[in-house]
Amino acid sequence: xxxxxxxxxxxxxxxxxxxxVCFCPDVTKxxxxxGLDYEGIAAGxxxxxxIANWICETVPVSVTALIVIAVVPFTGVMDFAESISQxxxxxxxxxxxxxxxLSSAFQQTSLGKIISSLxxxxxxxxxxxxxxxxxxxxxxxxMWVTEVAAAAIVFPIALSLAEQAKSREDYSQIxxxxxxxxxxxxxxxxxxxxxxxxxxxxxxxxxxxxxxxxISFFQWMKIGIxxxxxxxxxxxxxxxxxxxDNSPLELEKEEISLGKREKCLSLWFFIxxxxxxxxxxxxxxxxxxxLLVGVALFLPGIGxxxxxxxxxxxxxxxxxxxxxxxxxGNLLFECGVAEWMAKQFFVPELMQRGIxxxxxxxxxxxxxxxxxxxxxxxxGVILAPIMISLADGIGLSAxxxxxxxxxxxxxxxxVITSSPVNIIPYSARLFTPKDMLRYGSVMTVASALIIxxxxxxxxxx
Numbered sequence: 001x002x003x004x005x006x007x008x009x010x011x012x013x014x015x016x017x018x019x020x021v022c023f024c025p026d027v028t029k030x031x032x033x034x035g036l037d038y039e040g041i042a043a044g045x046x047x048x049x050x051i052a053n054w055i056c057e058t059v060p061v062s063v064t065a066l067i068v069i070a071v072v073p074f075t076g077v078m079d080f081a082e083s084i085s086q087x088x089x090x091x092x093x094x095x096x097x098x099x100x101x102l103s104s105a106f107q108q109t110s111l112g113k114i115i116s117s118l119x120x121x122x123x124x125x126x127x128x129x130x131x132x133x134x135x136x137x138x139x140x141x142x143m144w145v146t147e148v149a150a151a152a153i154v155f156p157i158a159l160s161l162a163e164q165a166k167s168r169e170d171y172s173q174i175x176x177x178x179x180x181x182x183x184x185x186x187x188x189x190x191x192x193x194x195x196x197x198x199x200x201x202x203x204x205x206x207x208x209x210x211x212x213x214x215i216s217f218f219q220w221m222k223i224g225i226x227x228x229x230x231x232x233x234x235x236x237x238x239x240x241x242x243x244x245d246n247s248p249l250e251l252e253k254e255e256i257s258l259g260k261r262e263k264c265l266s267l268w269f270f271i272x273x274x275x276x277x278x279x280x281x282x283x284x285x286x287x288x289x290x291l292l293v294g295v296a297l298f299l300p301g302i303g304x305x306x307x308x309x310x311x312x313x314x315x316x317x318x319x320x321x322x323x324x325x326x327x328x329g330n331l332l333f334e335c336g337v338a339e340w341m342a343k344q345f346f347v348p349e350l351m352q353r354g355i356x357x358x359x360x361x362x363x364x365x366x367x368x369x370x371x372x373x374x375x376x377x378x379x380g381v382i383l384a385p386i387m388i389s390l391a392d393g394i395g396l397s398a399x400x401x402x403x404x405x406x407x408x409x410x411x412x413x414x415v416i417t418s419s420p421v422n423i424i425p426y427s428a429r430l431f432t433p434k435d436m437l438r439y440g441s442v443m444t445v446a447s448a449l450i451i452x453x454x455x456x457x458x459x460x461x
Contacts, residue, residue, distance in 0.1 A: 011058035014049045015067075021045045022074035036340055042075040043335040047328060047382070062317040065324030072327055077335060086330055087323035091287040092201050096319055098290030099195050102272060103149030104313040105297050105305045111262045111269075112141060112153035125248040127165070127174050128240045134158050134178055135185030135232055135239075142189025142196050143228075144273060147410070148315065150186045151424045158182045159428055161249070170245050175430035177242045180439060182425040183413075184235045190410035190421075192228040194220045195276065195290070198322040199380025203406040206329055206384045211391075211398040217276045223458050227407060230450045235443055265304050268293055325381030332385045339389040345369070348394050351401070355461060359404040359452035362387075366408040367444050370415070380409045400461040404451050411447055413440035 020027060021042050031041055046068060053064040069087050073080040087093075106112045115137065123133035134154060141150035162175040190196040194204055194217060204220075207213045275289035284292075297304040332341070350361045370379045383405055391401040412419035416426050416436050425431075 007056055007058040010056050011053060014052050018045055018049045018071060022071060033340075036336060039075060039077050040335040040337050040340065043077065043331045043337045046071060046075070047332065047337065050324075050328060051382070060317065062320040065320045068324045069327055072331060075331070075335075077331060083327055087327045090205065090323065090326050091285075092205050092326065093319065093323055094291040095195075095287035096198065096201060096290075096322055097314075098287075098292070098294035099146055100149075100314045100319070101294035101297060101305075101310060102269065102290075103145040104310045105265050106141070106145050106149060107152055107313060108305050108309060109261050109265055110257070110259070111265050114258060114262060115140070126246045127170075127177070127243045127249065128236075128246050130161055130249065131177050131181045131239050131243070132236050134161075134181040135188070135236055138182055138185030139189035139192065139228060139232055142186045143192045144195060144269070147186040147190040147196055148318075148420045148424075150189060151182055151421045154182050154186065155424050155428075158425065162428070162430060165249055168245070168249075170243070172430070173242045173244070175428070176435060177239045179425035179428055179430045180239055180435070181235075183419075183422045183436075184239070184443065185232065186421045187411050187413065187419070188228050188231040188235065191231065191407045192221060192224040193217065193276075197380070197410050198318055198325070199384070199406055199409045202322060202325055202329065202380050203384045203402055205326060206333075206388055207398055207402060209330075210333055210385070210388050213397075213399050215399060218278075221277075223403065223454055223460060224407075226457075227451055227454050230454070231411075231447060234446050234450065238439060238443060238446075261304050264302055265297070268296055268302075268304070321381075328381055329385040332382075333389065339393060341386050341389075343393075345386065346390055348390075351390065351394055351396065355400070355456045355459070356452045358401075359455040360448045362401065362404040363408040363448035363451050364444075366405050367411075367414065367448075370409065370412060380406060383409065397461050400455070403460055404455060407451050408447070411444070413443045413447070 025038060033041060033044075036044065049071075050064055050068050053059060054061055058064075069083050070080075072078060072083045078086070123129040123136075134157070137157075138147075138150050138154045141153055145153075158178045158181065162171075162178050165171050165174045168174065190200070194200045194215075200220075204215055207215060272289065272293040275284055275293070279285065279289045296302060298307055298310075331337070346362075346365065351358050353361075366379065366383060369383065384402060387402045387405045388398045390396075391398040412422055414437055416422045416433050422436065426436075
């Protein structure tokens with residue numbers, strides 16, 4: 001009860017402050033912050049309102065996001081029509097909706113389990129092999145159907161494996177390693193392609209709008225895949241150290257048939273991947289392709305999934321959060337807040353020390369900021385425009401600065417609550433927050449070196 005009272009108090013206090021800022025410009029103009037005018041200060045308060053209520057979870061994240069969209073016009077930076085057009089009217093809305101429909105199809109059919117069983121047959125039945133199989137399956141699925149959907153598919157498989165190890169003395173270590181493998185594998189897959197996380201999509205949107213840089217699916221994967229593979233190998237080595245007895249598990253056989261729905265979904269999934277990678281050659285953008293494939297799954301004669309079932313499975317909170325994030329990012333950029341924050345958060349001298357040092361610095365800085373913002377998507381929403389402003393200010397390529405930032409934002413390896421990908425396996429209670437902090441801290445440092453290394457190899461400047 002006390003916690004609820006505190007949350008209610010935080011919400012109404014922050015909302016009152018925000019309304020005073022928006023409707024009493026004389027009060028706001030009395031606030032003197034070097035480098036920011038009235039509009040910049042107002043935009044800053046909108047950001048603080050969003051962060052405070054997202055972190056404290058005073059109301060559902062989508063409610064906070066909708067309040068932001070509704071309040072932005074009162075700053076005078078844009079009218080309500082612009083606020084809506086820049087959020088729900090952005091093509092990223094259609095793109096993410098299409099991806100979530102595809103993700104739902106994987107959860108409603110057995111295709112995800114079939115892919116998993118094939119990988120496990122290749123990997124083997126020893127605990128270390130099963131950990132690797134879980135990580136690879138999670139990463140592969142996360143590349144195409146979002147990391148949260150991948151975790152939802154892989155988690156019950158990993159939990160079943162853990163249950164079958166209950167008779168062993170090292171059950172707790174096997175269970176811990178399997179659950180961390182779910183979280184890590186799906187997070188690593190979030191780096192590999194643009195469709196894996198909302199933050200990836202937001203970053204590409206900002207790059208195109210404010211820097212004129214259009215990163216294709218293939219350009220992203222060119223660096224994303226090597227980073228993902230290296231992270232998988234490193235993460236597996238770290239988790240495999242938990243296993244002392246690597247004798248095979250006695251696994252129960254589960255018959256999974258490849259039915260008509262699974263065959264049809266396989267075909268449309270393949271079409272989606274082909275169109276995302278090469279659709280631009282026939283004039284079909286990745287956003288358009290995602291929606292077309294998503295809609296195709298409902299058509300008569302195809303009928304892979306039903307709308308009534310799918311609409312309840314789609315995470316509408318994520319869609320609304322991303323749409324609000326675009327408005328916030330545009331607001332921060334246009335009002336100069338992004339440039340101001342870049343100067344506060346990052347040291348220009350370190351940013352100009354070469355690709356490797358710069359990338360390590362960015363990854364570790366973002367990892368620390370994620371603890372503050374408590375959300376992958378929120379971190380991406382806030383930092384993407386900041387990084388673009390920072391790059392413009394010191395004469396660097398926006399892609400070379402934003403790539404390590406967004407790769408890092410997908411990797412929530414330290415704090416459980418910063419991503420649903422962590423919360424899903426944590427629900428099994430086979431590892432503790434201390435375990436996540438202990439192993440995640442090591443993996444975070446390793447990820448900084450890995451991302452910086454590949455940034456240097458590919459000369460992403």
